[in-house]
Amino acid sequence: MQRLTSSALAAIPGAVQKPRYQRGEVKTGIVHIGPGAFHRAHQAVYIDSLLATDPRWGICGVSLRSPALKEKLGPQDNLYTLAVQDLTSGMRVIGAFTELLVAPTDMAAILARMASPETYLISLTVTEKGYCLKDGKLDWQHPDIAADLADISAPVSAIGLLVAALQRRRQAGLENLTVLSCDNLVDNGHKLKGAVLALAGRLDPALGDWIAAKVAFPCSMVDSITPASEADLEATVAQTLGVTDAWPIKREAFSQWVIEDHFSGPKPALDSVGVTFTQDVALYEQAKLRLLNGTHSTLAYLGSLLGLQTVLEAISQPVLSDFIDALVAKEIVPSLTAPDDMDLAAYAEAILARYRNPYIRHLLAQIAWDGSQKLPFRLLGTVRDNLKVGHSIDRLCVAVAAWLRFIEAKAQSGDALTDPLAAKLLACRGPDAFLALDEVFGDLGANPVFAAALKAAYQRLDGITLNSVRERLHDL
Ligand code: CS2
Secondary structure: OOEOOOOOHHHOOOOOEOOOOOHHHOOEEEEEEOOOHHHHHOHHHHHHHHOOOOHHHEEEEEEOOOOHHHHHHHHHOOOEEEEEOOOOOEEEEEOOEEEEEEOOOOHHHHHHHHOOOOOOEEEEOOOHHHHOEEOOEEOOOOHHHHHHHHOOOOOOOHHHHHHHHHHHHHHHOOOOEEEEEOOOOOOHHHHHHHHHHHHHHHHOHHHHHHHHHHEEOOOEEEEOOOOOOOHHHHHHHHHHHOOEOOOOEEEOOOOEEEEEOOOOOOOOOHHHHOOEEEOOOHHHHHHHHHHHHHHHHHHHHHHHHOOOOEHHHHHOOHHHHHHHHHHHHHHHHHHOOOOOOOOHHHHHHHHHHHHOOOOOOOEHHHHHOOHHHHHHHHHHHHHHHHHHOOOOOHHHHHHHHHHHHHHHHHHHHOOOOOOOOHHHHHOOOOHHHHHOOHHHHHHHHHOHHHHHHHHHHHHHOOOOOOOOHHHHOOOO
């Protein structure tokens, strides 16, 4: 079977949506750092729609480490298939990438592209750990940051790469640039700006001042459930398209992108393709992180302890679904302030309905990755807010305790734990040892109310199985 390429597009069946623009006329207005599955299923799809009316916004995808994407999509003219797996399903060929580059091999080309006068937007999906933060601030102890401080001409971190690019743009007198974080961090734009200014300011205070004055760092909220691709997807895509695609991706039909309306220079008209521009993105971000990602992580750890594999399996257990309902209604929703156009209860209900999508196989193990980076944003902020006003934290502590038990089970079985703090985490036994992890719990580690609730929850989960879970959680 032929490979997906520009010349193969014409023969692909009409039911499959194809780029509705001349790819040869597309310019590269965006450099995206971290073009992983989420970016390809989310932002790149909005851009693909936008290119039909404005060819300035093609994407140069920059992978910081892995050459896999360039190797797989390069021979396909950077085309790939999006498979929407939902009640209304469908396939679509996305043509938004004009170029794919990989660090460090392509560093000269990457920096040139980031400092090109045609580039107006640099966006990122590098996951929580890619920001190299500790307590929300740049972590100077991080080996990648130390390396970038020593030699910014060959940056290894995303933050270093941005600083190196901004240094060039300043030298070239190019001011029009927006840097857009698309990761699941509270206040992502401000955190990114803080990290970039910290590194730039230490290397060259004048560069720091220039960035602060000239570059915009809007916050954004991104949402679409995107499980990692599995081998069977390639077969289904080949069957539908009549050509092979070495790396298709899948996601649910739902997709949302809310961006703070704060740009420097030209702004892509993303509102014409379903994006919301707003003055204040914080409330959307908070609601999504706490309600969706918070319950996702809860299901991931509790479900894994119970031997379940997927989100659907977990939410289909009435006891877990009852627990999540109570967690949401009693401990998460009361911590939130709704944006003007949002009814929090309805929003939460819609999220849980998405977990019941039978067409999506979303592995709990994927969500369980990097807990040390995710929990502070997803669960611990809610704990802090509830503690401040004397609200219950018992259910939130069950979620956190499930993470502890999940790690202890890994330590016992010898199975790998995917987390940048894996070695430290695997050495912890019992809640006190975990609570001493400043980089995860911060001030909460010394909070006696939290410590007591966490210990009680940890006891509750001792030896928990599908047979005992109802009884263990019955009073929650
Ligand atoms: C998930 C997210 O893997 C995870 O940690 O919670 O990727 C989640 O699916 C997305 O944020 C949904 O928008």
